[in-house]
Amino acid sequence: MANPKYKTSHSKTRRRRANIHLTMPSLTTCPNCKAPMLTHHICPSCGKYRGKTILKSEEPQEN
Ligand SMILES: [Zn+2]
Known part of the structure; x- marks a missing residue:
């Protein structure tokens, strides 16, 4: 089996x-x-990529 001849310092x-x-x-x-x-990547601020709206602006959700 191939072995390194010297220890790496x-x-x-x-x-x-x-x-x-x-x-x-x-x-x-x-x-x-x-x-x-x-x-x-899609802009995380306005949700657009190359002029197209990919993500709509999120409204506050109630759980
Ligand atoms: Zn943007």
Whole structure:
């Protein structure tokens, strides 16, 4: 069975993992209401995507 010849040092492990980090999602502004929104997603503020209303504005619901 193939085995690594040398043990990976802590330094090498940590250098490799230094590049693993979270990245910010790409945000854009809605052309309708100027609110920040994710690209290729429905605007969470006005519920529109590419000029079309996908979600209607929610009214307060009573449970
Ligand atoms: Zn919007």
